[in-house]
Amino acid sequence: MGAPKQKWRPEEEAALKAGVLKHGAGKWRTILKDPEFSDVLHARSNVDLKDKWRNMSVTANGWGSRERGRIVLKRSHHARKLEDNSMALTTIDDNDGIVDVKPLRISNERITTTKRTSTRLENLIMEAITSLKEPTGSNKTAIALYIEDQYWSPPNFKRILSAKLKALTASRKLIKVKRKYRIAPSSFPEEKEGGASAAAAPLPESGPESSREKVRAITKAQVDAELARIRNMTAQEAAMAAAQAVAEAEAAIAEAEAAAREAEKAEAEAEEAQAFADAAMLALKNRNAAKLVHSLPPFSLHAQTQQS
DNA sequence: ACCGAGACTTGAGATCCCGA
DNA sequence: TCGGGATCTCAAGTCTCGGT
Incomplete structure (x- = not known):
C-alpha cells in the first residue's frame, strides 16, 4: 500500500x-x-x-x-x-x-496448523488419562502407550509428549502428582471435529x-x-x-491469580497427603513384616537369613 | 535433558485502495 | 457511498540452536 x-x-x-x-x-x-x-x-x-x-x-x-x-x-x-x-x-x-x-x-x-496438531495431542492426552481411569492419575509412559496403541505417533513422540505434558501442567489443565498426571477439575475438553476426546474429563458445569x-x-x-x-x-x-x-x-486478572494460588496450594496439599499415605503404607508393611518375622519359628528365621 | 534467547511462522485485526 | 479485496501490523505460538 x-x-x-x-x-x-x-x-x-x-x-x-x-x-x-x-x-x-x-x-x-x-x-x-x-x-x-x-x-x-x-x-x-x-x-x-x-x-x-x-x-x-x-x-x-x-x-x-x-x-x-x-x-x-x-x-x-x-x-x-x-x-x-x-x-x-x-x-x-x-x-x-x-x-x-x-x-x-x-x-x-490462534488457529495454526501446528497449533491444531498441538491441540489434537492435548485432546489425546485428556482422552488417555480419562480412559486409563487410574485413580491417582496416569504416568507419562502409560499415556504414551495408550496414544501409540490407539492412534499414531511420530518418531519423536516421547519428546513431544513430554513437552505437551509440561505445558498442560503449567497451564493447570493437568495436575502432576508424583510423576502422574490427572485432569484438573477446572479443565474440560475442547470442542473438536473428530470427537476423539468426547469422553474426556467431565464438564464442570452442564x-x-x-x-x-x-x-x-x-x-x-x-x-x-x-x-x-x-x-x-x-x-x-x-x-x-x-x-x-x-x-x-x-x-478479573487479580481474581484469576488468586485462584491460581489456591490451586497451587491445593496441589501441594494433595502431594503432602499422598506422601503421608505412602509413608503410612510403608509403616504398615514394615509392621506386618515384623509381626511375620516374630511369628516364625527360630530356625525358619535362621534359614531365611541364610538364604538372603 | 533442560533452559533461554532469538528467528521464524501464522492468522486476526486494522487500514488502505479500487471499482461499481 | 459502499462493498470487498489487498496489504500491513501485531501478537502468540513453534522451532532451532547454543549453553549448562
Missing part, C-alpha cells in the same frame, strides 16, 4: 462517533466538513471514516479487537478454545429462536445456564442495546467506559 498506516487516535474515534450521532452513518463527507469535527479529522478521508466506522461496528458486535479477546480470555479460564474458524456465535432473539449465526473470531485463539453458554449465547436485544449504547456515547463517556473496562479486566 502506498500511504503509511495511520492509527486512529481515541479523539478521532470519539469525533467519528459524535459525527455519526449528529449526521448519521453514511454522511462521511458531511461529517468531515462539519467544523465541529474537521479539526480532529483533518487527516482522514470520507472513506477512512467509513472504514473505521465499519471496523468499530464489527468490534461492538462482539467479534472484534485483539484487546477484547485478550480480556475475555483473562477473565475466564473457561474460555473455550476453537478448533476452527467455523465456530458460531449464536444470537437468540426474544422468542428464543435462532436468528443469526455468524463466524466468531477470538483473536487469541445445562443451558453454564458459563460457556453464557459466553456464546447473546440475545439479539442485548447486542442491539449494547451497540446503541456505544453509538450514543460522548467522548467522555467512551473514555469512562474504557477506564471501567480496564479496571474490570484488572480485577
Whole structure:
C-alpha cells in the first residue's frame, strides 16, 4: 500500500462517533466538513471514516479487537478454545429462536496448523488419562502407550509428549502428582471435529445456564442495546467506559491469580497427603513384616537369613 | 535433558485502495 | 457511498540452536 498506516487516535474515534450521532452513518463527507469535527479529522478521508466506522461496528458486535479477546480470555479460564474458524456465535432473539449465526473470531485463539496438531495431542492426552481411569492419575509412559496403541505417533513422540505434558501442567489443565498426571477439575475438553476426546474429563458445569453458554449465547436485544449504547456515547463517556473496562479486566486478572494460588496450594496439599499415605503404607508393611518375622519359628528365621 | 534467547511462522485485526 | 479485496501490523505460538 502506498500511504503509511495511520492509527486512529481515541479523539478521532470519539469525533467519528459524535459525527455519526449528529449526521448519521453514511454522511462521511458531511461529517468531515462539519467544523465541529474537521479539526480532529483533518487527516482522514470520507472513506477512512467509513472504514473505521465499519471496523468499530464489527468490534461492538462482539467479534472484534485483539484487546477484547485478550480480556475475555483473562477473565475466564473457561474460555473455550476453537478448533476452527467455523465456530458460531449464536444470537437468540426474544422468542428464543435462532436468528443469526455468524463466524466468531477470538483473536487469541490462534488457529495454526501446528497449533491444531498441538491441540489434537492435548485432546489425546485428556482422552488417555480419562480412559486409563487410574485413580491417582496416569504416568507419562502409560499415556504414551495408550496414544501409540490407539492412534499414531511420530518418531519423536516421547519428546513431544513430554513437552505437551509440561505445558498442560503449567497451564493447570493437568495436575502432576508424583510423576502422574490427572485432569484438573477446572479443565474440560475442547470442542473438536473428530470427537476423539468426547469422553474426556467431565464438564464442570452442564445445562443451558453454564458459563460457556453464557459466553456464546447473546440475545439479539442485548447486542442491539449494547451497540446503541456505544453509538450514543460522548467522548467522555467512551473514555469512562474504557477506564471501567480496564479496571474490570484488572480485577478479573487479580481474581484469576488468586485462584491460581489456591490451586497451587491445593496441589501441594494433595502431594503432602499422598506422601503421608505412602509413608503410612510403608509403616504398615514394615509392621506386618515384623509381626511375620516374630511369628516364625527360630530356625525358619535362621534359614531365611541364610538364604538372603 | 533442560533452559533461554532469538528467528521464524501464522492468522486476526486494522487500514488502505479500487471499482461499481 | 459502499462493498470487498489487498496489504500491513501485531501478537502468540513453534522451532532451532547454543549453553549448562
